[in-house]
Amino acid sequence: MDGYPFNLQFSMPCDGVPAFVQENRLASAGKKTPDEVLTEVMDAGFTPDAGAAYLRAEGTKLPKVVGAVFERSGKCRMFVGA
DSSP states (O other): OOSOOOEEEEEEEGGGHHHHHHHTTEEEOOSOOOHHHHHHHHHTTOOTTSSEEEEEOTTOOSOOOEEEEEEETTEEEEEEEO
C-alpha cells in the first residue's frame, strides 16, 4: 500500500461481511460503487450501484481504502481497492 493502487476481490459468506467491515475500519457509504472498484465490479457481471459501498472510516490514520459488496446465490462478493 505504499501509495500504489491495488484491487482485490473474493467471495465470502454474507454473514461474515459485518466483521470484515469492522475489522478493516470501513464505514457504510450508501450504494454508489466506488470508482476504484467499478471496472472489476462490471467485469464480474454485477450491476454498479446495486450493492453496498464502503469507505475507510473517518478518523483513522490508515490509507484510503474503498469496498463494495454484492450478493449472488447466497454468497457475497467483496471488491476492495485503493
